[in-house]
Amino acid sequence: MASPSTAGPGRGRPRDPAIDAAVLAATRRLLEEVGFAGTTVQEVSRRSGIHPPGIYRRWPSRLALIEDAAFGDLAAVDVPPTGDLAADLRAFVAAYAATFDAPACRAAIPGLLAAYGADAQPPADMWAHLSVRPQFFAILAASEHVDPALDPDVAFEVLLSLVLARLLIPPVSTADRPAALVVDVLLRILRPPGR
Amino acid sequence: MASPSTAGPGRGRPRDPAIDAAVLAATRRLLEEVGFAGTTVQEVSRRSGIHPPGIYRRWPSRLALIEDAAFGDLAAVDVPPTGDLAADLRAFVAAYAATFDAPACRAAIPGLLAAYGADAQPPADMWAHLSVRPQFFAILAASEHVDPALDPDVAFEVLLSLVLARLLIPPVSTADRPAALVVDVLLRILRPPGR
Numbered sequence: 001m002a003s004p005s006t007a008g009p010g011r012g013r014p015r016d017p018a019i020d021a022a023v024l025a026a027t028r029r030l031l032e033e034v035g036f037a038g039t040t041v042q043e044v045s046r047r048s049g050i051h052p053p054g055i056y057r058r059w060p061s062r063l064a065l066i067e068d069a070a071f072g073d074l075a076a077v078d079v080p081p082t083g084d085l086a087a088d089l090r091a092f093v094a095a096y097a098a099t100f101d102a103p104a105c106r107a108a109i110p111g112l113l114a115a116y117g118a119d120a121q122p123p124a125d126m127w128a129h130l131s132v133r134p135q136f137f138a139i140l141a142a143s144e145h146v147d148p149a150l151d152p153d154v155a156f157e158v159l160l161s162l163v164l165a166r167l168l169i170p171p172v173s174t175a176d177r178p179a180a181l182v183v184d185v186l187l188r189i190l191r192p193p194g195r
Numbered sequence: 196m197a198s199p200s201t202a203g204p205g206r207g208r209p210r211d212p213a214i215d216a217a218v219l220a221a222t223r224r225l226l227e228e229v230g231f232a233g234t235t236v237q238e239v240s241r242r243s244g245i246h247p248p249g250i251y252r253r254w255p256s257r258l259a260l261i262e263d264a265a266f267g268d269l270a271a272v273d274v275p276p277t278g279d280l281a282a283d284l285r286a287f288v289a290a291y292a293a294t295f296d297a298p299a300c301r302a303a304i305p306g307l308l309a310a311y312g313a314d315a316q317p318p319a320d321m322w323a324h325l326s327v328r329p330q331f332f333a334i335l336a337a338s339e340h341v342d343p344a345l346d347p348d349v350a351f352e353v354l355l356s357l358v359l360a361r362l363l364i365p366p367v368s369t370a371d372r373p374a375a376l377v378v379d380v381l382l383r384i385l386r387p388p389g390r
Contacts, residue, residue: 035313106312107312109312110305110308110309110311110312110313111309113305113308113309113363113364114305114306114308114309116305116363116364117301117302117304117305117363122364122365126364126365129367150383151368153367153368154368154376154379154380156367156368157357157360157366157367157368157376158353158356158357158380160360160364160367161353161356161357161359161360161361162352162353162356164356164359164360164363164364165352165355165356165359165360166356168308168311168312168359169308169311169317169321169355169359170317170321171352172324172348172351172352172355173346173348173349173351173352181349181352184349185349185353185384188345188383188384188386189380189383189384191383191386193390194389194390195388195389
Protein backbone atom coordinates (compact mmCIF):
# COMPACT_ATOMS: atom_id res chain seq x y z
CA MET A 1 0.00 0.00 0.00
CA ALA A 2 1.33 3.45 -0.82
CA SER A 3 1.01 4.46 2.80
CA PRO A 4 1.34 8.20 3.29
CA SER A 5 3.81 7.68 6.10
CA THR A 6 6.19 5.87 3.75
CA ALA A 7 5.85 8.28 0.84
CA GLY A 8 9.34 9.28 -0.14
CA PRO A 9 10.69 12.56 -1.37
CA GLY A 10 9.45 13.88 -4.67
CA ARG A 11 5.82 13.52 -3.65
CA GLY A 12 5.44 17.21 -2.75
CA ARG A 13 6.09 19.00 0.50
CA PRO A 14 6.88 16.91 3.58
CA ARG A 15 3.81 15.69 5.38
CA ASP A 16 2.95 16.16 9.00
CA PRO A 17 2.80 12.66 10.52
CA ALA A 18 0.57 13.99 13.29
CA ILE A 19 -2.11 14.77 10.72
CA ASP A 20 -1.88 11.30 9.21
CA ALA A 21 -2.14 9.77 12.67
CA ALA A 22 -5.14 11.90 13.61
CA VAL A 23 -7.02 10.97 10.43
CA LEU A 24 -6.24 7.25 10.82
CA ALA A 25 -7.25 7.28 14.49
CA ALA A 26 -10.55 9.01 13.66
CA THR A 27 -11.18 6.48 10.88
CA ARG A 28 -10.56 3.55 13.24
CA ARG A 29 -12.87 5.01 15.89
CA LEU A 30 -15.61 5.52 13.32
CA LEU A 31 -15.27 1.97 11.99
CA GLU A 32 -15.63 0.62 15.52
CA GLU A 33 -18.50 2.90 16.51
CA VAL A 34 -20.67 3.22 13.40
CA GLY A 35 -19.29 0.61 11.01
CA PHE A 36 -18.13 0.67 7.40
CA ALA A 37 -21.12 2.45 5.86
CA GLY A 38 -20.97 5.35 8.29
CA THR A 39 -17.22 5.84 7.91
CA THR A 40 -17.31 8.63 5.35
CA VAL A 41 -14.58 11.14 4.56
CA GLN A 42 -16.91 13.91 5.75
CA GLU A 43 -17.37 12.24 9.13
CA VAL A 44 -13.63 11.49 9.42
CA SER A 45 -13.02 15.16 8.70
CA ARG A 46 -15.45 16.24 11.41
CA ARG A 47 -13.86 13.95 13.99
CA SER A 48 -10.23 14.64 13.12
CA GLY A 49 -10.52 18.34 12.37
CA ILE A 50 -8.72 17.84 9.03
CA HIS A 51 -10.59 19.29 6.06
CA PRO A 52 -11.60 16.81 3.31
CA PRO A 53 -9.10 18.23 0.76
CA GLY A 54 -6.31 17.52 3.24
CA ILE A 55 -7.56 13.96 3.61
CA TYR A 56 -7.81 13.40 -0.14
CA ARG A 57 -4.26 14.77 -0.54
CA ARG A 58 -3.11 11.86 1.60
CA TRP A 59 -5.45 9.06 0.47
CA PRO A 60 -6.87 8.94 -3.05
CA SER A 61 -10.25 7.61 -1.96
CA ARG A 62 -12.43 6.68 0.99
CA LEU A 63 -11.64 2.99 0.38
CA ALA A 64 -7.89 3.65 0.40
CA LEU A 65 -8.24 5.48 3.72
CA ILE A 66 -10.27 2.65 5.26
CA GLU A 67 -7.75 0.08 3.94
CA ASP A 68 -4.91 1.97 5.55
CA ALA A 69 -6.73 2.39 8.86
CA ALA A 70 -7.67 -1.30 8.94
CA PHE A 71 -4.44 -2.91 7.73
CA GLY A 72 -1.71 -0.36 8.36
CA ASP A 73 -0.65 -2.35 11.43
CA LEU A 74 0.60 -5.14 9.16
CA ALA A 75 3.56 -2.89 8.36
CA ALA A 76 4.65 -3.26 12.00
CA VAL A 77 4.78 -7.06 11.90
CA ASP A 78 8.43 -7.97 12.47
CA VAL A 79 9.25 -11.64 13.00
CA PRO A 80 12.81 -12.43 11.93
CA PRO A 81 13.42 -16.15 11.32
CA THR A 82 15.26 -18.14 13.97
CA GLY A 83 15.28 -21.50 12.16
CA ASP A 84 12.73 -22.95 14.61
CA LEU A 85 9.85 -23.31 12.15
CA ALA A 86 7.07 -23.98 14.65
CA ALA A 87 8.11 -21.14 16.97
CA ASP A 88 8.57 -18.70 14.09
CA LEU A 89 5.16 -19.59 12.63
CA ARG A 90 3.51 -19.18 16.02
CA ALA A 91 4.97 -15.69 16.37
CA PHE A 92 4.17 -14.70 12.79
CA VAL A 93 0.61 -16.04 12.79
CA ALA A 94 -0.12 -14.36 16.12
CA ALA A 95 1.06 -10.97 14.85
CA TYR A 96 -0.67 -11.39 11.49
CA ALA A 97 -4.00 -12.52 12.94
CA ALA A 98 -3.93 -9.76 15.57
CA THR A 99 -4.20 -7.14 12.83
CA PHE A 100 -7.26 -8.82 11.33
CA ASP A 101 -8.77 -9.30 14.76
CA ALA A 102 -8.63 -5.62 15.75
CA PRO A 103 -12.16 -4.16 16.06
CA ALA A 104 -11.68 -1.54 13.33
CA CYS A 105 -10.37 -4.18 10.92
CA ARG A 106 -13.19 -6.62 11.69
CA ALA A 107 -15.65 -3.78 11.05
CA ALA A 108 -14.01 -2.85 7.76
CA ILE A 109 -13.60 -6.24 6.09
CA PRO A 110 -17.19 -7.14 5.05
CA GLY A 111 -17.70 -3.65 3.62
CA LEU A 112 -14.40 -3.73 1.75
CA LEU A 113 -15.20 -7.15 0.30
CA ALA A 114 -18.64 -5.99 -0.82
CA ALA A 115 -17.06 -2.90 -2.43
CA TYR A 116 -14.49 -5.05 -4.27
CA GLY A 117 -17.25 -7.37 -5.42
CA ALA A 118 -19.44 -4.52 -6.62
CA ASP A 119 -17.11 -2.39 -8.69
CA ALA A 120 -14.07 -1.16 -6.77
CA GLN A 121 -10.74 -2.76 -7.56
CA PRO A 122 -8.76 -4.02 -4.59
CA PRO A 123 -5.54 -2.06 -4.22
CA ALA A 124 -2.51 -3.59 -5.90
CA ASP A 125 -0.95 -4.32 -2.51
CA MET A 126 -4.16 -5.53 -0.98
CA TRP A 127 -4.14 -5.31 2.78
CA ALA A 128 -0.48 -4.36 2.92
CA HIS A 129 0.56 -7.91 2.20
CA LEU A 130 3.65 -6.83 0.31
CA SER A 131 5.25 -5.98 3.62
CA VAL A 132 4.57 -9.27 5.41
CA ARG A 133 4.87 -11.91 2.70
CA PRO A 134 8.67 -11.63 2.43
CA GLN A 135 8.90 -12.22 6.20
CA PHE A 136 6.76 -15.32 5.88
CA PHE A 137 8.88 -16.62 3.03
CA ALA A 138 12.08 -15.91 5.00
CA ILE A 139 10.75 -18.00 7.88
CA LEU A 140 10.10 -20.90 5.49
CA ALA A 141 13.50 -20.52 3.83
CA ALA A 142 15.32 -20.60 7.19
CA SER A 143 13.97 -24.03 8.10
CA GLU A 144 15.11 -27.49 7.02
CA HIS A 145 11.65 -28.86 7.69
CA VAL A 146 9.95 -27.39 4.65
CA ASP A 147 9.17 -29.39 1.52
CA PRO A 148 11.10 -27.62 -1.25
CA ALA A 149 8.44 -28.79 -3.73
CA LEU A 150 5.80 -26.63 -2.05
CA ASP A 151 5.04 -23.23 -3.57
CA PRO A 152 5.33 -20.86 -0.57
CA ASP A 153 2.53 -18.74 -2.06
CA VAL A 154 0.19 -21.68 -1.50
CA ALA A 155 1.06 -21.73 2.20
CA PHE A 156 0.45 -17.99 2.40
CA GLU A 157 -2.88 -18.39 0.65
CA VAL A 158 -3.93 -21.00 3.22
CA LEU A 159 -2.88 -18.67 6.04
CA LEU A 160 -4.81 -15.69 4.66
CA SER A 161 -7.87 -17.80 3.79
CA LEU A 162 -8.11 -19.35 7.25
CA VAL A 163 -7.70 -16.01 9.05
CA LEU A 164 -10.22 -14.29 6.78
CA ALA A 165 -12.86 -17.02 6.95
CA ARG A 166 -12.67 -17.10 10.76
CA LEU A 167 -13.66 -13.43 10.78
CA LEU A 168 -16.52 -13.80 8.32
CA ILE A 169 -18.39 -16.95 9.27
CA PRO A 170 -18.82 -19.10 12.34
CA PRO A 171 -15.89 -21.49 12.75
CA VAL A 172 -16.34 -24.85 11.07
CA SER A 173 -14.14 -26.78 13.45
CA THR A 174 -14.53 -26.67 17.19
CA ALA A 175 -10.93 -25.60 17.71
CA ASP A 176 -11.21 -22.55 19.92
CA ARG A 177 -7.63 -21.40 19.45
CA PRO A 178 -7.57 -20.31 15.82
CA ALA A 179 -3.89 -19.33 15.80
CA ALA A 180 -2.87 -22.80 16.98
CA LEU A 181 -5.09 -24.35 14.32
CA VAL A 182 -3.49 -22.24 11.59
CA VAL A 183 0.03 -23.12 12.75
CA ASP A 184 -0.84 -26.83 12.88
CA VAL A 185 -2.29 -26.71 9.37
CA LEU A 186 0.75 -24.84 8.03
CA LEU A 187 3.20 -27.31 9.59
CA ARG A 188 1.29 -30.17 7.99
CA ILE A 189 1.32 -28.48 4.58
CA LEU A 190 5.02 -27.60 4.76
CA ARG A 191 6.18 -31.04 5.96
CA PRO A 192 8.51 -32.79 3.50
CA PRO A 193 7.49 -36.28 2.32
CA GLY A 194 8.54 -39.03 4.70
CA ARG A 195 8.51 -36.87 7.81
CA MET B 196 -30.89 -25.73 5.80
CA ALA B 197 -34.60 -26.33 6.30
CA SER B 198 -35.12 -26.37 2.57
CA PRO B 199 -38.78 -26.19 1.62
CA SER B 200 -38.37 -29.02 -0.83
CA THR B 201 -37.31 -31.32 1.99
CA ALA B 202 -39.97 -30.23 4.46
CA GLY B 203 -41.66 -33.37 5.67
CA PRO B 204 -45.24 -34.00 6.62
CA GLY B 205 -46.67 -32.18 9.57
CA ARG B 206 -45.56 -28.80 8.23
CA GLY B 207 -49.00 -27.97 6.79
CA ARG B 208 -50.49 -28.79 3.44
CA PRO B 209 -48.23 -30.28 0.77
CA ARG B 210 -46.32 -27.69 -1.19
CA ASP B 211 -46.24 -27.26 -4.91
CA PRO B 212 -42.61 -27.89 -5.93
CA ALA B 213 -43.20 -25.88 -9.11
CA ILE B 214 -43.81 -22.77 -6.99
CA ASP B 215 -40.63 -23.33 -4.99
CA ALA B 216 -38.69 -23.78 -8.22
CA ALA B 217 -40.15 -20.64 -9.80
CA VAL B 218 -39.30 -18.52 -6.77
CA LEU B 219 -35.75 -19.90 -6.52
CA ALA B 220 -35.17 -19.41 -10.25
CA ALA B 221 -36.40 -15.81 -10.07
CA THR B 222 -34.15 -15.18 -7.07
CA ARG B 223 -31.09 -16.58 -8.89
CA ARG B 224 -31.82 -14.46 -11.97
CA LEU B 225 -32.16 -11.35 -9.84
CA LEU B 226 -28.91 -12.03 -7.99
CA GLU B 227 -27.11 -12.37 -11.31
CA GLU B 228 -28.72 -9.35 -12.94
CA VAL B 229 -29.05 -6.76 -10.19
CA GLY B 230 -27.01 -8.18 -7.32
CA PHE B 231 -27.70 -8.79 -3.64
CA ALA B 232 -29.12 -5.37 -2.73
CA GLY B 233 -31.70 -5.43 -5.52
CA THR B 234 -32.86 -8.96 -4.77
CA THR B 235 -35.88 -8.10 -2.65
CA VAL B 236 -38.90 -10.28 -1.92
CA GLN B 237 -41.06 -7.76 -3.74
CA GLU B 238 -38.95 -8.01 -6.88
CA VAL B 239 -38.81 -11.83 -6.63
CA SER B 240 -42.60 -11.76 -6.37
CA ARG B 241 -42.91 -9.59 -9.45
CA ARG B 242 -40.63 -11.85 -11.48
CA SER B 243 -42.03 -15.18 -10.31
CA GLY B 244 -45.69 -14.24 -10.12
CA ILE B 245 -45.89 -15.61 -6.56
CA HIS B 246 -47.36 -13.15 -4.05
CA PRO B 247 -45.11 -12.17 -1.12
CA PRO B 248 -47.20 -14.04 1.49
CA GLY B 249 -46.70 -17.21 -0.54
CA ILE B 250 -42.94 -16.58 -0.55
CA TYR B 251 -42.81 -15.90 3.19
CA ARG B 252 -44.79 -19.09 3.83
CA ARG B 253 -41.88 -20.98 2.26
CA TRP B 254 -38.88 -18.95 3.49
CA PRO B 255 -38.94 -17.09 6.80
CA SER B 256 -36.93 -14.15 5.52
CA ARG B 257 -35.32 -12.57 2.49
CA LEU B 258 -31.91 -13.80 3.70
CA ALA B 259 -33.19 -17.39 4.03
CA LEU B 260 -34.52 -17.23 0.47
CA ILE B 261 -31.22 -15.88 -0.89
CA GLU B 262 -29.28 -18.54 1.06
CA ASP B 263 -31.44 -21.27 -0.44
CA ALA B 264 -31.14 -19.89 -3.97
CA ALA B 265 -27.37 -19.54 -3.65
CA PHE B 266 -26.47 -22.77 -1.85
CA GLY B 267 -29.36 -25.15 -2.52
CA ASP B 268 -27.22 -26.92 -5.12
CA LEU B 269 -24.98 -28.24 -2.35
CA ALA B 270 -27.78 -30.69 -1.53
CA ALA B 271 -27.16 -32.33 -4.93
CA VAL B 272 -23.47 -33.02 -4.26
CA ASP B 273 -23.14 -36.81 -4.26
CA VAL B 274 -19.62 -38.23 -4.17
CA PRO B 275 -19.59 -41.70 -2.58
CA PRO B 276 -16.13 -42.76 -1.37
CA THR B 277 -14.17 -45.26 -3.46
CA GLY B 278 -11.10 -45.52 -1.21
CA ASP B 279 -8.95 -43.61 -3.72
CA LEU B 280 -8.42 -40.49 -1.61
CA ALA B 281 -6.99 -38.22 -4.29
CA ALA B 282 -9.65 -39.14 -6.85
CA ASP B 283 -12.47 -38.80 -4.32
CA LEU B 284 -11.20 -35.42 -3.15
CA ARG B 285 -10.91 -34.20 -6.75
CA ALA B 286 -14.53 -35.14 -7.41
CA PHE B 287 -15.79 -33.71 -4.12
CA VAL B 288 -13.89 -30.42 -4.35
CA ALA B 289 -15.00 -29.92 -7.96
CA ALA B 290 -18.67 -30.38 -7.04
CA TYR B 291 -18.38 -28.27 -3.89
CA ALA B 292 -16.52 -25.40 -5.55
CA ALA B 293 -18.91 -25.42 -8.51
CA THR B 294 -21.78 -24.37 -6.23
CA PHE B 295 -19.79 -21.43 -4.89
CA ASP B 296 -18.65 -20.49 -8.37
CA ALA B 297 -22.17 -20.21 -9.85
CA PRO B 298 -22.95 -16.58 -10.77
CA ALA B 299 -25.92 -16.27 -8.40
CA CYS B 300 -23.85 -17.61 -5.51
CA ARG B 301 -20.90 -15.32 -6.25
CA ALA B 302 -23.32 -12.40 -6.31
CA ALA B 303 -24.92 -13.42 -3.01
CA ILE B 304 -21.87 -14.10 -0.85
CA PRO B 305 -20.52 -10.59 -0.12
CA GLY B 306 -24.01 -9.34 0.74
CA LEU B 307 -24.71 -12.33 2.97
CA LEU B 308 -21.39 -11.87 4.78
CA ALA B 309 -22.09 -8.17 5.32
CA ALA B 310 -25.56 -9.03 6.66
CA TYR B 311 -24.12 -11.61 9.08
CA GLY B 312 -21.52 -9.09 10.21
CA ALA B 313 -24.10 -6.36 10.73
CA ASP B 314 -26.83 -8.04 12.72
CA ALA B 315 -28.30 -11.10 11.04
CA GLN B 316 -27.38 -14.50 12.43
CA PRO B 317 -26.14 -17.02 9.90
CA PRO B 318 -28.55 -19.94 9.63
CA ALA B 319 -27.77 -22.89 11.86
CA ASP B 320 -26.89 -24.99 8.82
CA MET B 321 -25.00 -22.26 7.11
CA TRP B 322 -24.77 -22.75 3.38
CA ALA B 323 -26.30 -26.20 3.57
CA HIS B 324 -23.08 -27.65 4.90
CA LEU B 325 -24.88 -30.23 6.97
CA SER B 326 -25.60 -32.13 3.78
CA VAL B 327 -22.06 -32.22 2.41
CA ARG B 328 -19.84 -32.54 5.47
CA PRO B 329 -20.81 -36.17 6.16
CA GLN B 330 -19.82 -37.03 2.56
CA PHE B 331 -16.45 -35.36 3.06
CA PHE B 332 -15.89 -37.23 6.30
CA ALA B 333 -16.89 -40.53 4.65
CA ILE B 334 -14.27 -39.95 1.95
CA LEU B 335 -11.61 -39.44 4.62
CA ALA B 336 -12.76 -42.48 6.61
CA ALA B 337 -12.58 -44.73 3.54
CA SER B 338 -8.89 -44.07 2.96
CA GLU B 339 -5.84 -45.57 4.63
CA HIS B 340 -3.82 -42.48 3.77
CA VAL B 341 -5.33 -40.16 6.35
CA ASP B 342 -3.63 -39.27 9.61
CA PRO B 343 -6.01 -40.51 12.33
CA ALA B 344 -4.71 -37.73 14.60
CA LEU B 345 -6.16 -35.05 12.33
CA ASP B 346 -9.54 -33.58 13.27
CA PRO B 347 -11.55 -33.91 10.01
CA ASP B 348 -13.33 -30.65 10.86
CA VAL B 349 -10.00 -28.89 10.43
CA ALA B 350 -9.65 -30.27 6.91
CA PHE B 351 -13.19 -29.12 6.11
CA GLU B 352 -12.44 -25.67 7.49
CA VAL B 353 -9.41 -25.41 5.21
CA LEU B 354 -11.53 -26.47 2.23
CA LEU B 355 -14.28 -23.93 2.93
CA SER B 356 -11.80 -21.15 3.73
CA LEU B 357 -9.83 -21.62 0.51
CA VAL B 358 -12.96 -21.77 -1.67
CA LEU B 359 -14.49 -18.73 0.02
CA ALA B 360 -11.35 -16.58 -0.08
CA ARG B 361 -10.85 -17.32 -3.79
CA LEU B 362 -14.27 -15.78 -4.45
CA LEU B 363 -13.71 -12.70 -2.32
CA ILE B 364 -10.20 -11.49 -3.03
CA PRO B 365 -7.66 -11.83 -5.81
CA PRO B 366 -5.77 -15.11 -5.50
CA VAL B 367 -2.61 -14.94 -3.44
CA SER B 368 -0.83 -17.71 -5.26
CA THR B 369 -0.43 -17.84 -8.98
CA ALA B 370 -2.03 -21.26 -9.21
CA ASP B 371 -4.69 -20.82 -11.85
CA ARG B 372 -6.48 -24.10 -11.11
CA PRO B 373 -7.99 -23.49 -7.70
CA ALA B 374 -9.56 -26.95 -7.38
CA ALA B 375 -6.18 -28.63 -7.94
CA LEU B 376 -4.60 -26.33 -5.38
CA VAL B 377 -7.26 -27.19 -2.80
CA VAL B 378 -6.85 -30.93 -3.39
CA ASP B 379 -3.06 -30.66 -3.11
CA VAL B 380 -3.35 -28.74 0.16
CA LEU B 381 -5.86 -31.24 1.57
CA LEU B 382 -3.67 -34.23 0.68
CA ARG B 383 -0.73 -32.57 2.42
CA ILE B 384 -2.79 -31.89 5.54
CA LEU B 385 -4.26 -35.39 5.68
CA ARG B 386 -0.98 -37.26 5.11
CA PRO B 387 0.04 -39.43 8.07
CA PRO B 388 3.50 -38.80 9.58
CA GLY B 389 6.30 -40.63 7.79
CA ARG B 390 4.55 -40.78 4.43
